[in-house]
Amino acid sequence: MHLKKLNAAATPNKLGDYLTKAASKSPMHAAHGAGGAVSVRKDDYNGHAIEIRTTxxxxxxxxxxxxxxxxxxxxxxxxxxxxNYQTASAVDLVKALIDGFPDEFERKPAPRKRAGAAKKVSKHKH
Structure with missing residues (x-):
């Protein structure tokens, strides 16, 4: 970028307009509820308001x-x-979470049955 163009783009009015427009296009923070994380993306296109919700x-x-x-x-x-991570898929991001937080994803061994815990069968005479 040429220095003149950079200076013109950095003026308070131009930069403010750019940041306002960029903020309206950026995703909102994900909502965290029982249904999972919800990502909302918004944009305007040819006079139409676009909103995409991904859960x-x-x-x-x-x-x-x-x-x-x-x-x-x-x-x-x-x-x-x-x-600091951005991936092309949610699967790749979950893989990065597993690599980044291995203790959170440790597999715990299944509980072992005790030898004396077997069901007792009663013997009734008919």
Whole structure:
């Protein structure tokens, strides 16, 4: 970018207009409820207001995890837990969560049955 164009773009009015427009296109923070993380993207196109809501319910090893995933206007997925990561898919982001927080995803061994805990069968004479 040429220095004159950069200076013109950095004037308070131009920069303010750009940031206002960019903020309206950026995703809202994901909502975290029982239904999972909800990402909302908004844009205006040819006089039409576009709103896209994406809901993520994530299971790892059959257990529901609460990960605040969001999708930006370009379709990139990101998570507040990994602020420096942006991936092309939610699956790749969950893989990064597993790698980044391995203790949270440890598989716990299934409880072992005690030898004396077997069901007792009563013997009734008929």
């Amino acid at each position: 993520y319910q994530i299971l790892v090893d059959g257990k529901k995890i609460r990960a605040p995933l969001s999708v930006d206007a370009a379709g990139q997925v990101h998570c507040h837990s990994l602020p």
